[in-house]
Amino acid sequence: MEKIILVKLGGSLITDKEKPFTAKMDVIDNLTRQIKRATEEDPTIRLIIGNGGGSYPHYPAVKYKMSGEIKSEEQKIGFCEVQDAAAQLNRIIVRQLLNNGVKAISANPSSMIIAKNGKIKEFFIEPIIELLKLNIIPVLYGDIICDEKFGAKIFSTEQILSELALRMKKRKIEVSRIIHNGMTKGVLDNKGQLIEFIDEGKFKKMKQCFFKTKGYDVTGGMLHKVEESLNLAKNNIKTIIINGVFQEDLLKKAILGYDCKGTVIS
């Protein structure tokens, strides 16, 4: 199989984090069109997309206090509501991909994964591998997953994509890089300046300086993204964090492997 590229569409990029259940359709349309053009320009590329949840699952996650173990009947309703919200947004992304001529199918993490003690225990990745063989893009997302110990646990899109990449690697299916599309130019220092490169050593020195991300993020924000990326770097998977907002066709360039402004983590 060709080398695979993961594309993360950030939750705060594709939804209005100030308004519950509000997708930014213009941004989603733009990103999906860039994906279409990239795959036309280089048909050998194989993509896996993961969309963040943003203001969709965030509201029920906060309302039903879904950060810890499930202890009440109310939280079981919360489990269902968070899953429904996350799946709703994923449908919008897949629909827009299809509308723009990109062959894409939902891969529903809560149907493919079970966790135990907050860690992914089993991940049924076979449908994803089969979709890639057909050159259809699987579209995953941050989701709430059954946990044998805690009842349920929310996993970020980053966590799910990382776990997927590592499990594919064990099956000799190589992921070359992951492209994060967010609201900033990349990782910023405490003066708001772009940090163009991060590795393990540099990260240890700068960990305290991270700017808080705009809006809220039920699964962690920029610090979490960098930590997941360093974990992938140990497995020779490079991360590129770019600005997903409109101008410059940055996502298309990043997919095609051109140099583009952002933060590289390797």
Added chain:
Amino acid sequence: MEKIILVKLGGSLITDKEKPFTAKMDVIDNLTRQIKRATEEDPTIRLIIGNGGGSYPHYPAVKYKMSGEIKSEEQKIGFCEVQDAAAQLNRIIVRQLLNNGVKAISANPSSMIIAKNGKIKEFFIEPIIELLKLNIIPVLYGDIICDEKFGAKIFSTEQILSELALRMKKRKIEVSRIIHNGMTKGVLDNKGQLIEFIDEGKFKKMKQCFFKTKGYDVTGGMLHKVEESLNLAKNNIKTIIINGVFQEDLLKKAILGYDCKGTVIS
């Protein structure tokens, strides 16, 4: 675990088969309310729901000629469109269950199953088992599945529920019965009269007499339903086929185990 009951909501019952992408919201509301009342009356009941696709996946399935092997790029688009359509209707069912106070979560067959040569090869049922432990209802549906040989293959809700029941049985999780909700009183003979009971012997004699079901059905209709039911009967799983249209709270009664008008297959 308590004994489990499967509930099939027929595609021609919950959608307008004459109009593409049209859900019958009044019928769906009524059925989901019956499910709510049944689970309130007997909280020990554990349910798994499967919704048919009706006029949602049918149109793209016909448009893209999805009955056989995937041979063209057009059919790959068809694969995506059929999956999207089936998932859209499933979201409507889950949302209405939640609106009526039923704890329910989508279990996406195309994310849990891969097929080979038109048969289900692997079925990752762990999330379904975990949801049942939490007393949350998994909601499956007829779906288009990756097939290692054919590319993709459409499986009916009946096929998926049957396969699930048999795989659960192997794990010592017993399914007691399956309740089909359709547009007729049950299985009808060639004079339109209800056949109250069918077993293997009776079926062989009557096979030629089946009425055609109203509307169309991409995955088979009443004959297919009876054949799947006889397969389950061999494994001590009883089928009850009832009329899902409104009056008499038939679904609620059938869930609670009361006698109700319909066809029993065992």
